[in-house]
Amino acid sequence: MLNAMREQRVGDLRGDCEQCFGLCCVALPFAASADFAVDKDAGRPCRNLREDHRCGIHARLRQEGFTGCTVYDCFGAGQRVSQVTFGGQDWRTGPPERARRMFEVFPVVRQLHELLWYLTEALALPAARPVHAGLRRALESTERLARQTPAELAALDVDAHRGDVNALLLKASELARAPVRGRRKDRRNADLVGARLKGADLRGVSLRGALLIAADLTGADLRGADLIGADLRATDLTDADLTGAFFLTQPQLNAARGSAGTRLPASLARPAHWTAEL
Known part of the structure; x- marks a missing residue:
């Protein structure tokens, strides 16, 4: 039962581009480098983003100089923001304020989803059992934060929350590594x-x-x-x-x-x- 629940959560924390409005291709900035062929400002659609929110060069990203795109994962934040936080409302068809808020919220939810990934994994470490209760509380609070309204998410101090969670993850790490023999x-x-x-x-x-x-x-x-x-x-x-x-x-x-x-x-x-x- 617990393994089934963990597998479901892990599945929810994987990006599903079919349920997303191409948010990572718009909200995030990148600079011309070994990872990206061009500069792009935050909030401006990538030149390769099609009207259907799909990448026009997805099969050739590495060859076209966009290796950075191939190593990115939103941990499922894209579909949550697109389908849950904004109820399936497309940034292309709504007012500019909605688009601006979606692009502001997406990186916040992405950080929360990354924390959910780490917390889920920490709870699967048997040696970390002494901190499992704290990890569960942190997971539940992180999930509650991810369910907030766009305005609440935009105002969230995600760095402070990340610091609190990281202290628990560090303890879980120490417990999990302790049984390894040798210094x-x-x-x-x-x-x-x-x-x-x-x-x-x-x-x-x-x-x-x-x-x-x-x-x-x-x-x-x-x-x-x-x-x-x-x-x-x-x-x-x-x-x-x-x-x-x-x-x-x-x-x-x-x-x-x-x-x-x-x-x-x-x-x-x-x-x-x-x-x-x-």
Whole structure:
């Protein structure tokens, strides 16, 4: 029963573009870089967004210079804002004030949904049982916040709420990693850009917020590692073992490189471009 409820919640926290009005393609800004081919201001539709709210180059995003789009996930915030918060009202057809408010609210709900993902995962960690009650309360309060009206969401201090939730997630992480044998070096917020960690034993290591851009983790053992907020852009996870790693998200995986031999948590999907790059 509990597993079924968790699977349903995880499903609700995955983006469903069919139920969204292309909010990420309008509300969010981006700058010309290795991730995006052009500049775009917040609130202005991407030049590739079609009238039906679909991307005109979805199948060619990487080739067209929009890699940043391929590693983004709204955690289901897009469909909630489109279909629930605004009751299915399209920003294209309503007054300008509605569109402005939708674009203002979307990033807030996205942060709340990301917290719901982490809290749901933390509640599935048996070793974190001592803080499960607190995690459940945090999950319920976060869900209540996500159900607020557009005006309430726009006024929400989401950073303060995130700070409260993060304290619980940190405790859950410490409890979950405690059973791993041996002294585990804390790599929290470490600068590991381009680091050579091939075959490294990183079991139970905290890599919270670590910069692992272009690091070589080929064949590394990351079982039971905490990867919340770790920057995995171009990180080589070929044949690495991430089973049991927690607070790992689909956007992080999508930003990394991997192989058919990379072992992943059951809740995450192997990025399609990993196979295409072989």
